[in-house]
Amino acid sequence: xxxxxxxxxDIAGKTISEYLIETKYDIKxxxxxxxxxxxxxxxxxxxxxxxxxxxxIVNFVGGG
Amino acid sequence: MSxxxxxxxxxxxxxxxxxxxxxxxxxxxxxxxxxxxxxNIALSLARAGIGKLILIDFDRVDISNLxxxxxxxxxxxxxxxxxxxxxxxxxAPCTDIETYTVKxxxxxxxxxxxxxxxxxxxxxxxxEKAMLTNTVLEKMPDKYLVAASGMAGLGSVNxxxxxxxxxxxxxxGDGESDICEGxxxxxxxxxxxxxxxxxxxxxxxxGEYNV
Numbered sequence: 001x002x003x004x005x006x007x008x009x010d011i012a013g014k015t016i017s018e019y020l021i022e023t024k025y026d027i028k029x030x031x032x033x034x035x036x037x038x039x040x041x042x043x044x045x046x047x048x049x050x051x052x053x054x055x056x057i058v059n060f061v062g063g064g
Numbered sequence: 065m066s067x068x069x070x071x072x073x074x075x076x077x078x079x080x081x082x083x084x085x086x087x088x089x090x091x092x093x094x095x096x097x098x099x100x101x102x103x104n105i106a107l108s109l110a111r112a113g114i115g116k117l118i119l120i121d122f123d124r125v126d127i128s129n130l131x132x133x134x135x136x137x138x139x140x141x142x143x144x145x146x147x148x149x150x151x152x153x154x155x156a157p158c159t160d161i162e163t164y165t166v167k168x169x170x171x172x173x174x175x176x177x178x179x180x181x182x183x184x185x186x187x188x189x190x191x192e193k194a195m196l197t198n199t200v201l202e203k204m205p206d207k208y209l210v211a212a213s214g215m216a217g218l219g220s221v222n223x224x225x226x227x228x229x230x231x232x233x234x235x236x237g238d239g240e241s242d243i244c245e246g247x248x249x250x251x252x253x254x255x256x257x258x259x260x261x262x263x264x265x266x267x268x269x270x271g272e273y274n275v
């Protein structure tokens with residue numbers, strides 16, 4: 001299982017890019033931490049989500 | 065007659081304790097975006113006696129900003145960097161102010177943020193917020209980042225929170241109230257979020273890293 005934003009999901013094996021597209025995130029608005037480290041945007045396509053990963057997807061909204 | 069700088073610093077030391085005030089005075093904080101979040105963050109940090117603020121914004125004060133941003137009617141049309149420098153120098157002259165009237169991008173961030181210990185993300189647009197966050201976390205791992213997302217509208221004050229996303233990355237706001245959904249930004253809720261950010265900065269400086 002993979003923990004994403006506090007929720008346990010059975011998505012190990014997908015890439016970060018695949019997961020973002022499936023779940024309709026706007027890639028231009030997100031920052032992603034994986035096991036406490038930032039995932040560089042250039043690595044979304046290659047980064048495969050592994051069993052046991054703890055991922056935080058910060059999805060920014062406008063206003064400031 | 066106005067008090068001297070020595071008197072002002074002594075008053076800060078009396079209030080905060082010398083040890084903590086020395087930490088505040090020895091810290092440089094960059095504020096990226098000087099709108100509702102940034103102008104309020106800067107004012108709070110200057111009042112606390114932060115040593116130096118790096119203030120960055122490309123825009124000018126507009127009449128539509130006056131409902132929530134720390135500018136005066138007579139400053140409409142001025143660059144926000146210049147207007148905020150004026151206002152801060154009146155309330156907290158002990159804080160050094162460095163201003164840059166530029167639009168930040170991933171290509172120039174390093175140039176303007178290199179002197180900062182802590183960076184506050186205070187932009188308006190979601191894409192810019194994400195750009196700053198990704199760039200600082202990827203390329204400047206020594207810096208703390210305090211960002212904000214979700215403070216529009218009339219939602220409960222109690223839904224504005226501070227979360228520690230990773231060691232050096234803090235996020236304030238309710239995470240979902242988007243300006244694009246037709247709810248305006250109100251001074252109260254924006255100031256509340258700005259206060260979360262400024263307070264997080266003070267806690268980090270004091271060595272309190274948990275939220």
